[in-house]
Each structure stands twice: as structure tokens, then as C-alpha cells.
Amino acid sequence: MKIIEMHIYGYGQLENVKITDLADFQVFYGENEAGKSTIMAFIHGILFGFPTKQQSDLRYEPKHSTKYGGKIRIYHEEHGYAVIERIKGKASGDVKVVMDSGTIGGEELLKKLLGDFNKGLFQAIFSFNLHGLQNIHQMKAEEIGKFLFSAGALGTEQLSKAETILQKELEARFKPSGKKPVLNDRLQALHEINGELKKAAAKNKEYESLITKKEMLQQEMEAIIDSLQKIGEKVEKLHEWKRIEPIVKEEKWTKKELKQLGEIEFPARGIERMERLNQLIHPYHAEVISIGERIENLKKELEAIEPNLSLLENESAILTLLDQVPIMEQLRLEKQQCEAKLLVYEDQLAITKEKLHLSLDEEAIFAINTNIYIKNQVEVVSRKKQKLEEVKEELEERYRDEKNTLEEIEKDVRFAESQVLPKQERLLLEEQVGTENDKRGLEGELKTLEEKINLYQQAYERDLAATTSMKKQKRLQFFLFEFIFFGLIAYGLFTKQWVLLFLGVMGCIIIAIFMVKSKKPLENGEMKQTLNGLREKEILLKQKLQSAEYLDITKLENKLMQDNQRREELQMLKMKLKQQHSQFEKIVAKFEEWEVDSAQNKEKQLSISQELKIPEYIAASFLQEAFEFIEQSKSIYREKNQLLVRLGQINQQRAKIVEDLTSFEKRFLQEKGLDLHNTAYLLRNKLKEEHEKQIKSQERLGKLADLKADLKQKSQELKLLQTEHISLLQAAKAVTEQQFYKMGEEVEKKEKLLERLNHLQSQLQYSLLPEHVWESYLPIHDSEELIMECNLEAQHLQAKLKKLQEEHASIRYEIQILEEGGMYSDILHHYKQKKFELEETAKEWSVYSLAQEILLQTIDKYKNVHLPRMLSKAEEYMSFLTNGSYHKIHPQKSGSGFLVEGKDHTLFEANELSQATTEQLYVSIRLALATTLYENYPFPIIIDDSFVNFDAKRTHKVIELLKRLERNQILFFTCHSHLLQHFRRENILSLEKGAVLDYLIEK
Template identity: 65%
Template sequence: MKIVEMHIYGFGQLDDVKINNINDFQVFFGENEAGKSTIMAFIHGIFFGFPTKQQSELRYEPKHNAKYGGKLRVNHEELGFAVIERVRGKSAGDVLVTLDDGTVGNEELLKQLLMKFDKSLFQAIFSFNLQGLQNIHQMKGEEIGKFLFSAGTLGTERLSKTEAMLQKEVDSRFKPSGKKPIINDKLLALHELNGELKKASAKNQEYQTLIEKKGALQQEIMEIHGLLVVIDEKTTKLNEWKKIQSFVKEERWTKKEIDDLGEIHFPARGIERAEKFNQLIHPYNAQISSIADRIKNLKNELESIKPDPSFLTNESAILTILEQMPLYEQLKQEKLQCEMKLKEFEEKLSTISEKLHLPLNEEEIFSINTNIYMKNQVEMVSKKSQKLLEVKQELEDRYQEEKDTLEELEKDLRGAQSQIFSKQERERLEEQVKDGNDKNRLEIELNAVKDKIEFYQHAKEQDENTLASLFNQRKIQVLAFALVLFGFALYGVLTRQWVLLFLSVIGCALIGIFMNKSLRRPKENDVNQKLHAFREKEKQLIQKLESAKFRNISALEEQLAQDSRRKEKLQIIKVKLDQQHKQYDKVISKFEEWESLAAQNKEKLLTISKELKIPKYIANSYLLEAFQLIEQYKSIGRDRRKLIERLEQIIFEQSKMVNELKFYATQFLPEKSLDIQKSAFLLRNKSKEEHEKQIKSQEKRTKLAELEADMQQIIKEQQHVQVEFNKLLKEANVENEQQYYELGMKAEKRGKLFERLEDIEKQLQYSMLNEAERESFLQIHNCDEIISKCNDEVLSLQTRLKKLQEEQASIKYEIQILEEGGVYSDLLHQFKQKKFELEEEAKEWSVYWLAYDLLSKTVEKYKKIHLPRMLAKAEEYLLFLTDGNYQKIHLQGTGTGFLIERVDHTLFEANELSQATTEQVYVSIRLALATTLYENYRLPIIIDDSFVNFDARRTQKVMELLKRLDQNQILFFTCHKHLLQHFHKENVISLEKKKALNL
């Protein structure tokens, strides 16, 4: 995801600020308080919400603008372009996300854009500043290695801080060989208390004996209490039985009577229901006879008033036609209006046809496609044609402007080129300056040359004398040695010693060669060559001194300096000319783009004109007007067709109404050949008469139907009552009414017995004795005697209980006396208290130890699975940043931290590196974390002045590395002007202090 534009409504000191065309690598440069931190906070706020008032972060609420917030336009890899707008609202602000395809959402859609990142994780991975590097400055020893490891896992020092905190908490509570930690201290105190407690226990054996005796007495007392409870419960039940004995015996008698009567099946309230049915049957018979007489009379009256059935059958159609008579007059008026409007439409169509002047008939015009899409295409093509004309005019103006500028620069270039020296002339001046061609210097140099000629002349004379003397000496030596060798040779011949002869001959040959070389005199040695060179130089210096063309060296140097300045100016003009050529070429390319777009638009215009059947000469200038006239023609044509259809429909409806009215007048009226109005009047009267007959007949029929319905209802009710009475007899399983009443008397007696039994059971349900206990108590005949025995046993047990309680009180007193000494009880209390405190501290220690162990295992898993790939990329970055001086990053064998390997394979811990190298390692790890483990999350990387401590070389290398990170957009904020030399001008946005931007 990349940020393309931002618009700040109001945020801190920034008010209505717009920044457009943000590049993939964008630099924000400005002095302190120019707004860099505000823009970074704004980006974080739009992405993740404004800080709440309870948080410690700055909210950047504007002081002079009521509108708080702004929006960002971003380009997402999957969802395309989107606008994220956040303004003042509840808690973190109200956010609205709008995609280019029209999708609108809020926080959920924003989380999808940000790939579920929260603010803390985003700042840890993709946003870092000078604070991370300053943390390295403040650390010592192994803390630096742990910090770098934490930066490689979470992007911040959170991991190292958490690990250090857990280690500190664990060590502060317990160490195996420690004394000061809390648990160690409590274990020592508990051990001492345990020794003292054992000593006190040895002195209190009597106390233990009393405790045991007290327990035995307590057990016996509890047993006696249990026996008392059992006896009391038995006595209570016996007294309860004395109360309910009569009810239990009556219950048994009632159940026996019910069993003797046996099972009786008789309807509930059978006698009452039978008498009620007999009271209903007799009145039903009288009503049936009366209704039958009334039905007969009504049938006779209906026969006397009978309407015309054929008229009534067609009554609805006749009434429909009569009701349409006012419509007939309206249709006449509407027909006249339609004829007038039709004439008006034809005149309009004729006018439009003259304006269009197309060789098309009406059907062909109607076949032309004028839907919404075509209309949109026509409008777009027309607007684009107009826009292309405006762009062309603008390009022509810009072309002329760039051309004039180019010609002016070329003129300046020619002028500048004419003012500078030629190559030969400049070389001549430089040679003159180099040689130092002034009189004093030449005289000094000439005297020096004369001195050297005199020196070498004297040296030559001495060499000649020396050589002559040496030549004579060597000549005598060689001749003497040659005579000796000749003597040896002669002796060898005489004595026939051929070896001696051979060696003597070789020696003579060598002496001859040596003599040949030694006796030759050198033609010209080095002294002669140097002497000749100095004499030539003396001649040249004399010639220069004799020539009167001496020059001022300072004037020559000034001419050369002026020529250099002109060359620099010429170079600047060339650069400007090169840039102007590029601008000129851009305008030419814009012209080419315009021609391509114009050709495409023209082709599209011709295609649309063919579809609209409009000639080319009209389409070029009046396509939209022609399309609108065609639309207007089709609209009026459709209205005209509808009007013609309506006129035909009116004529048809009028004819239909006249024919139908004549048909019914001929069929039902005695008069013939009547006009429409007279026929309608007579048919309406005929309808009223027949309708009155029908109403009267209908009333009689309704009355008759009601009576017949009443007759059927009464018969059904009579039959229903009789059926219900028969059901009672069948339910009682009897054949006649007499047997039914006898069975009813037995059922009534059985019901009263059940009622009494129910009353008895109600009395017994509150008794504490269950049914089984009541059955067992029926066998008891001397209940009072048993109760008396129970009372005697209770008195005996209470006496024994009293003695035991007195003995228990005595033992408690003795124990109290022993405990008042306080030694054993106090020590026991202290021991238990210390033991409880130790257990609580151990629980708390185990929590921190488990957390530390879990963190360590998580780190080890991370080191084995994810860290190698990240370290490979970090090594690549570090190798580049350090020019190959450091090439490997190794994990520590145990714990957290790194070892850095130099090019000579020497390993360094992080704290052994220089400060700048440590910072380079940190930068490499942070960038590798974002580009490997989070490579699928291409969110912007925000960097705030993190390299100000680097020298020029390190700064250049880190900038080159950032430019190579093409997967993520990089937003770099700085207040250091010297860093701008590493970026192109179009990649830098300058922020002016206390001024609104509108870029």
C-alpha cells in the first residue's frame, strides 16, 4: 500500500494543507517546528485513530480551526485506490473509507486495508526514528546484543526489556545459592522456626496427652448426643401415633367399603344431565311444526312476483353501457383535442427534420440507438473534443514559450563559446605562466646554466687527463701478461703438454679481446652530452632575453582565471540548455500524446456517428446537437404514435358503445328506431322496474331461506340432544332409562365414600409418620408403656453426659494453663504464618519463572524457524553498508544476542563494535525485518532523521540502500539540508516554518 495524497483539515499547527503526488521515495525537509512530526502523527492518527485524552500521546488538536482531522488517498495492491478520512468524533475519531469502485466502509474496511496491523505493531516494524539509535548509545555490555535481537524480532526493544524484567523478578525472589532474595530469606527463617518448634514440642508431651484425652471425651459426648436424638425421635413418633390412630383405622374401613362396591362406570353428573336432555326434546318438536307452516305461505307469495330473467341476466352489461354515456361525450371532446395536438406534433417533426437534414425516414430514425450509454458516449466524446482543443491551444502556447527559451539559451551558448580561449591559445598562456617568462627569472636561470657549463667543462678536462694516464698503465700490464702466456705456450709445445698449450692459447685470445676493448677511446661520454644540452639551453635563454616580448605573469593568470569563469558559465548554460531540451522534448511528446488521443477520439467519434447515422461533416462539429435533435425527434415521434393510437381507440370505443346500446334497445324496448339518448333513458327505467321486482323477490327468498335454515338447525339440535341422551345410556352400559337411574344411585354412594377417604388422607398428610410406619404401629397395643421406658433411658443418658462435660471442662482448663505459657502456641502460629507466606511467594515466583521460560522457548523457536531468513537479508544489507568489512551475523549459542563476523573472520559481540557500526547493524536488522518476515505487508516505511550520526560515506551508503527497497514506499523526514544532495529535486517536499503548505 502506498500513500498518494494527503489533505490535512486541521492538525496541530497545520491548517488546510494538501500534499499531492507523493512518490515511492518521498523526502520531507524542514526546519524544527516546520511540521514534520505533525505530519507523521497525522499519518498514524488517520490509520489507527487519534489518541484519547486519557493517553499520554499528543492529540495535535488545532488551536484556530474547528475542523480536526483529514484524509489520505492510498493505492492498495488488491483493493485499488481508496480514500481514508478521519475527523473528530467518539474516542479515536470517526473514520470513513471509500474505494474507487463505490464501496464505503469504516473501521472494518480500514483494518482490511492495513492488513489487521495495529498502531504499536506498525510503529515497531515500519516506523523508526533516532530514539532506537539513541537507545544503543545508552546501553552497555551484553544489553546491546539483546537490544539488537529484540529489534530483529519485534522491531523494538520490548523483547529485551521484557526478558530483563522477568529475569530481575525471578532473581529478586529466589536464587539457589542466594541469601538476600525473598524466598531464600523466608526458607532460612522457616528452618530456624522449625528447630525452635521441635524443642518446644519436646517439652509439651503432657500437653499432647491432654489433647488426646480431650478428643476421646468429645467423641463419647457426641455419641451420647446421637443416642438422645434417636430416643427423642422415637418418643415423638409414638406420641404422633396416639393422635392419628383413629383416622388410620377409619381409612382402612372406608377402603374396604369401596372395594365391596366394586368398579362402577357411570357418567359424571349422569342424573342431572339426563333430566336436562328430557326438558329440551319437547320444545324442539313444537318449533318444527310452526316453522313448516310459515315456509309454505312464503312459497306461494314468491310465485306471484317473478322478474324478467333475460333482462336481469344482461342487467350488468346494460348498466355498464348506460354509465358510459357521459364518457361518450368526453370521448367526442377528446377526439377533437387529439386531432389538434396531432397536427402540432407533425409541425414540430417537420421542423426537426429540416434542422437535421438527414436522408432518413421515420422508422430509420427510430432504429437509431439513443440509450443512456450512447448518450453518455456522445457527451464524453464531445467534452473530450472540446478539452482536446483547449489542451492543443495550451500546448501551442507552451511550445512557443519553450521554443523561445531554447533559442535564447542557444544564443547565450554561442556568445559564451565565442568569449572563451581556444585550446591552443589557452595551452600557450598556461605554458607561459608555467615557464615563468619574466626577465629576472630568465637572468637567474641563464647565470645558473653558465655555472653548470663551466663546471662540466672543467670536469671534462680532468677526465681526459685521467684517461690518458690510465691507458698507458694498462697497456704495459697487458703486454707483460701476454709475454708470460706466450712463454707457457712455447713450453707446452716443447714438452708436448697439450693442455698447457691449449690454456695458454685461450688466455692469449682473452687478453687480445680485452686489449681491443680497453684500447678503444670513447667517442662521447655523458659529460659531453650534458655539456651540449646546457649550451643549447644557454642559447635559448639568450634569445628570450634578447626578444623584447616580456609578459606580466599576474596578468596572464588573471586572463586564465577569467577564462575559467567563462567556461563555468558556459557549462551552466549547457546544463540549462540540456534541461530546456528535455522540457522542449516533453512538450513535443505531449503533442504526440495529444495527437494520439485526438486520433483515438476522432475514431470513436466516427464510430458513434456511424451508429447514429450522422454524416461525418456534421459529427465533427455538431455531434451532441445532432444527437439531442434525434432524441427530440424520437420523443415527439413516440408521443405522435401514442396520440394516433389513442385517436383510433376513441373512435373504436364510440362505435362499440353505439352498437351495444342499439342491440339492447332492439331486444328489450317495444319502440324501434330511437336515438341514443332516448334509448338510454328507456333502458334505465326498465332496469329500475326489474330491479324492484328482483329486490322484493330476493327479500322473500331470503326470508324463506332463513326459515328453512332455522328448520334445519332446530332439527339438528333435536337430533343432537337425542344422540347425547343415547350416549349417556351407552356410557352407563344400560338398556333403558330405569336401569340408568338405579346405577346412578350406586355411583353416588361410592362417590361419597371417596370424598370421606380424601378428607381422612388430608388429615393424615400432615403427620410425620409415613405409611410403612403407620402399618408397623398398628401392631402396638401398649404405647404408653414404651414411651415411659424411653423417658427413663433419656434420664440415664443425660446424667452420664453431665459427668463427661464436667470432666471435659477440667481438661480444657489444664490445657489452657499449658498454653498460657505461649512458647509452643506462638511458635506454631509463627511457623504456619511463615509457611503460608513462603507458599504465596513461591506461587508468585512460579508465575514469573513460567513466563520467563515460555518467553525463552518462544525465542528459541523463532531463532530456528523465522530468524535465519531475516538474518540472511540483514547480512546482505550490512555487507553493503560497511563496504564488505562486516559480512556475517551469527546467533549467540544461548540466550539472545548476536555475534558480528568481520571480513578477516574475527567475531565481535555487539558491545565490542564501534558506535557507528552498531547503528549500521541496527539499521540492517530493522530493514531486513520489514522486507523478509513482513514482505507480504507492503506498508509505507516511515523514517525520522535516523542517520544524523553517520559520516558522509555511511550516509551515502544507507541512502543507496533505501533507494533499493522498491517493494515499500519510504517516507523520510529530515531537518538536515546536507542530506538533500542524495535525492532528486522532485522527490523532496520542503516544509516552511509556520506556513501552510499547498503542494
């Protein structure tokens, strides 16, 4: 999978950032806080989801933008191109995947593209940073091997951590000779409790009989206590009856009195309401009479001041007319101005017709089309004509310049052709110089051949030494296996296990066959044959060099070089001549284009002149001016017509004002035949007088309406009071007020009895004795005597209880003596509890032990199945990084860790290597893990300044190694400018705060 481009909508400090055309080896350079970590987190976030708020990873939500997320375009070897977009939504964001094939999906499609990788596994395998190398710096010597093994298995140190944690947990729970671990401590405690349990078992029978007797006494004491409690409750109830007896008897008498009075129908607060009504009825009656008299007086006043309603109805029309009287003079002046303007417009029209020299009347002028399109065409044609004239002058000047330049270049070409050597003379010169070049070529070939012979000789010697060493190792291994199989044969014979005997014999035969085969000499004939062929070729080259003639041809070479320069100059001049011919032809072509444009413009000009009805000779020179005069004539005619319309309106308006004033004068004024201003003055005064009458009339009408409303209200209120008086008598079913007051006294007596009854019931409400038992206590005449009898019975029971308590205390003392070290049952319970705790701790220990066993089995399986292929690739990388100083990596025979073999076949543990070599080993293992075990998932490898501790040579080597990883795209992030010299300029992107720029190398 390769990332082609990224578009960051908003992520951390980066907003609306686009990065396109990412290379197979892409370098991101920027100073601290430039956005490198943000881009790495953006890639992880888009592919695997944004971190949730519960996780410790940074979410990189933008501070100044509402957009959060972005999209990445990728190329997948199997599925082709796709765009992965993730934006703010649910916890990890809303993702959308769009394939170029048209397929659209979400998380399921994304998982398919990523091969079900999660973020943790991706970072462990394909994401490098300085953290992994710093872990090596901080580790103890014995931990480095385990860490490297864990990195080779998972990409991180988790395997090593898991192994260490499991061992610590096991040792914290049990050690064979320890005391502090939990299992050891609980075993010792259980042993001690077991001894105490045996001692308590002997006294268990006597203890049980005492316990039985103690329980019987306990039951008898509880029965006496229950009887005492019942007697106490009875005494308490008798005391309570003694307190409430008089109250109960009074309540019974009150209920009897209320029953005798029976039910009385009487309105609530009847006496009070009757007295209040009598106080209100008399004043209301007097008020009604007074208001009636005032209404009659106001009616007489209204008849004397009635206004002229016909005049007031026409008030708005009269006032409007009176306001128009002052503008009569303005209308007269405006009429004079309009007549003067008409004369000016006539003069302007005459001047315009003289300039155009056209005999066109008003109708003909308005018939000419002067719309926006025609106006635009006039302007275009006029501008085009002026531009064509300017272009013509420019073309004529360029034509002269290009023609002169062409003639000068042709002259230079003819001179340059006369300076070069003839063809025959040049061939002879090249032949003489070629002889010397052959000699130099032979010398260079001989030197290369000698270096090649040395390399093959060294390789042959190394292979010979390695073969000898391998033979010794195999021989030692064969002898060891033979010894094991002989032991197996002896054990089978001794125990008569024939299967073991058979296996031992077969093993010895197989080992013998391998030993015979291994004794055959290894064939190195091909290497030796190549060396002999190279040496023969070396002899032939030396013979050729000895036979070659040595010529002093320095002058010939100079002459040939000079001729080469002249030929190059000639070639340049010919190219220049060709270009100049092209330029000249372009000028000629532009002249032809100009003539075509000029003809087209003249045709348009003729068409417009016919449209505007102007002569062709005027259109040729003054087309735009003629169009402007025609537009000006139209404008003058329009303004002239508007003035004529306005004059008619002025005359009509003046006549209307005079007519309306005369009409109102006849209807409302006594004086006739007055002038315009006197009539207006009298009409205004008449309106004022009628308004004053109307105001006075309205005031009187308002008072009259108020009095009528007041009279109506008072009459209604008086009627309501009289109705309520009758209702009160009817409610009490009384005929006279005297009978009404007598019934009120009886109601008052009943209310007092009810109030007393409520008071008595409130006193009895909180009594300890419920109401239903009061009747059973009423026959009691002397409650004090009953209380004394109950007290005597209680004293007798208390004496008996005291005796039982003393006996109970004695038995408890005997039991206490038997419980010296703790009772048997308590010790047995304690023993079982400790035994249970021991079993639970043992279960925990077995879980950790099983987990450790599974982890070791997994490590062994990894070492036997997957590790060899990964180590083979890691050895290749390690050899390259160390220039062959270390070329083999062996896993430890037991547990985890590696042994590294140097070029002199010395084996080193990881902690015996130098710091830099350990880091190179870590890089080799991590890269081998990504390119072998996960070769089917060629994801981009992300590296964040992981090699800053390397020196210049080691840095160069590791970058060269990364460039060889062709299947995986490399995204390299760095803040160190000295590393940029190792990369091509087009593969570097420079990061600044909030922006991504192309990197420019300063010259």
C-alpha cells in the first residue's frame, strides 16, 4: 500500500493543508513543533480512527477551526486506488472509503484494505521512532537480549515485559525455600492452627452440655421478660385512662346537646349581611333621583349649540383646496419657464440636423435603432479600427528589424562554413587520434581486470576457510549425535525396549551416511576456472599494450578540438538561422491576418452606417460621433414632449382650483362675487366657527353619556341590593326580619357547641388508648386499685428473673474457662478459612505458571517456525550495515535472546556489543520483521528521527538500506538538516507551522 496524497481539513495546528505526489521515499523536514508529529498522528488517525477521550493519546483537535479530520488517497496492490476520508463524528470519527472502481463503504471496507490490522500492531511493525533505541540505552546488560528478541517477534518490547512480569508474579507467590512469599506464609500459618485444633477437640463434649443448659436458661428468662413487658403495657394504659376519663365524658354530653338542636338552615353570616344591606339601600335611592334631574338640564343646552354638519363633512376637501391657492403663482412662473425651454430645444435640434446634414423628422429619428447592442457595435468597430492602425505600424517596424537580423545571420553562417575542415582531412585526423585512445582504453581495461582478479582471489580464499570451518563443526556434531544414539542403543538393550534399540540403530546408520557424504571435497572448480580465465585475459592485454605504437599527437588533438568547436558554432548558427526564418514567416503571417481583420471591420462599419441611415463617408471617419448626435436628438425630442405635457397639466390644474372655490362659495358663504383670496379667507373662518360649536356639543354629549351610564349603574346596584335582601329572608325561611334575627341566635349557640366538641376531640387525638376501647374502660370505678395489683405481680416476676440471671452467669463462667485458647468450633472455622485462602492463592500461582508455560511454548514455536526466515533477512541487513563485521545472528538455545557472530566467527551476546552496534542490530531485526513475516502487508514504513545517534558512516549505511526496500513506501520525518544531503531534492517536503513547502537546497 502506498500513500499518494493527503488533504488535512483540520488536525492540530494544520488547517486546510494539501500534500500531493508523495514519493516512494518521502522525507518530511521541519524544526520542532513544525507539524511532523501531527502528520504522523493524522496518518494513524485516518487509517485506524481518532483517539477517544478515554485514551491517553493526543486527539489533535484544531483550536481555530470547526473542521476536524481529512482524507488520504492510497494505492493498494490488490484493490487499486482508493480515497479514505475521516471526519468528526462518533468516538473514533466517521469514515468513508471511495474506490476508483465506484465501490463506497465504511469501516468494514477500510478493514479489508488494511488486512484487519489495528493501530497497535501497525505502529509496532511499521512505525519507527527514537523510543525503541532509547530503550536499549536505558536497559541493563542482561535485558538487552530479551528486548531484541521481543522486537523481532512483535516489533515492540511487550514480549520481554510479559516474560519478566510473569516471573515476578510467580516469585511473589511461592519460593521453595522462602518465607515471605504468600504461599509459604499461609502454609506455615495453617500448620500452627492445625495443632491448636487437636487440643480443643478433647474438651468439646463437656463444652456442648454447658451450651445446651445455657440456651434453656436463656429461653426461660426471655419468657419472664415478655410477661413483664405485657404487665408494664397494662399499667401504662390504666394511667392513660385515668387522665382522659373526664374529657371523654364531657365529649359524650356535648354530642347529646347538638343532637337535640338538630339541623338549622340559615345563611352564612346572615345577621351581618342583613345589617349591611339596610345601610346601603337608602343612599342609593336618593342618588338615582339626583342624576335624573341633571340629565334633563344637559339636553336643553345641546339644542342651543348644534353645528353645521354639511360644512364639516367637506372640511378635508375645503382645506386641500385652500392649501392650493398659494401655488397659483408658482404654476404661472413654471408655465413661463417651460415655454422658454421649448425655444432652446428647437434651437438645439436645428444645430444637430446641420451637423449630421440629414433631413430627418422626429418620427424618422425615433425609428433609428440606437439600443445597447448597436451602441456596443459602434464602440467595438471604432476601437477595432484604431487598434488595427496601431498594429499595422508595429508590424511594419518588426518586419524591417527581423529582415535585417535574418540577413546578418546568413552572412555569419557562410563565414562559419568556410572555417571548418574538409571531410577527408577530418577523417584522417580522427584516425590518428583514435590510435592513442585505443592505448588508453587498453590501460584502463587492464587495471579493472587486475582489481577483479584480486576480488575473486579473496573470495576464493574466504570460501576455502569457511568450508574448512564448516567441516570441523559438522564433524563435531556428527560425533555428538553418534554418542547420543549409542547411548539410546545401550539403554534399549538394558531395559529390553526394542523400539528404542531400533531407533538408536537407525540413527547411527543415518549419521554414518551423512559423515561419508560430508567427507567428499566441496567443488570450487567454477571459481578457480573463472580466475584462470581472467589471468589469461590479463596476459593478452599486456601483449597488446607492448605492441602498440606511441605517437605524439597533442597538436592533432588540439586541432581536432578546435574543429569540433567551430562545427558546434556552425550548428548553433544554423539553428539560429532556422529560428529567425520562423520568426520572419510569423511576421508575414500576421500581416495577412491584419488584412483579413481590416476587411471584416470595414464590412461591419458599412452595415452599421446603413442601420443608422448615415452616409458611408461620414461613417468611415466619424461613426461614433454620428451615433452620439443621433442619440442626442432623441433625447432632446423626449424632453420637448415632456415639457408640452407639463404645460397642459399646469393649465388644467389652475382651472380646477378656480372652479372648486366658486362652488364652495355658493354653498356656504352669504357674500357672492368675491375675488379668489377673499373667498379662501371667509371659508377658513367659517370652518373655525363650526369647529368650536362641534367641540362644545361633543363635551355636552360626553357629560350626558356619563350621567346616563351612572344612572343606569346606580339603578342596577339598587335593584341588586333589594334582590339580595329578599334572598336572605328566603334562605332562612323567615317572613319578617324579627323572625330572621331569632333563628340567628340559635345558629350561634350551635356553633359554640361544635367549637367545644372540636377542642375536646383534639385533646383526645393523641391519647395512647384508641377510641374503640373507651367503652370497655367506662365501667371501671377505681383504676388506682388495678394499678397496684399489676405492680405486685411485676415485683414477683423480677425476683424470679434475677435468680435465673445469676445461674446463667455461673454457666457462662464455666464455658469461659473451657474457651482458654478459643473454642473448638472457632478454631475449626479459622482452620477452614485459612485452608480456603491457601487454595485460592495456589490457584493464582497455577494461572501465572500456566501463562509462563504457554509463553515459553509460543517462543519456542516462533524460534522453530518463523524466526529462521526473519533472521536470514536480518543477517543480510546487519552484514550490510556493519560492512560485513557481523554476518550471523543465532537465537539462544533456551529462553529468548540472540547471539551475534562476527567475521572471525566469534559469538557475542547482545549486551557484549557496543551501543551503536546494538542499535544497528535492532534496526536490522525491525526491518526484517516488516519485510518477511509481514511481507503480504506492504504498508508504508514511518520513521521519526530514529538514527540521530549514528555517526555519519552508519547514517549513510542505514539510509542506503532503506532505499533498497522497494516494496514498502518510506515516510522519513526529521528535524536535522545535515541528513537532507542523502536524499534527492524532489523527495523532500519542508514543514513550517501550519504549512507544507517544497524544500529548496541553498547553493
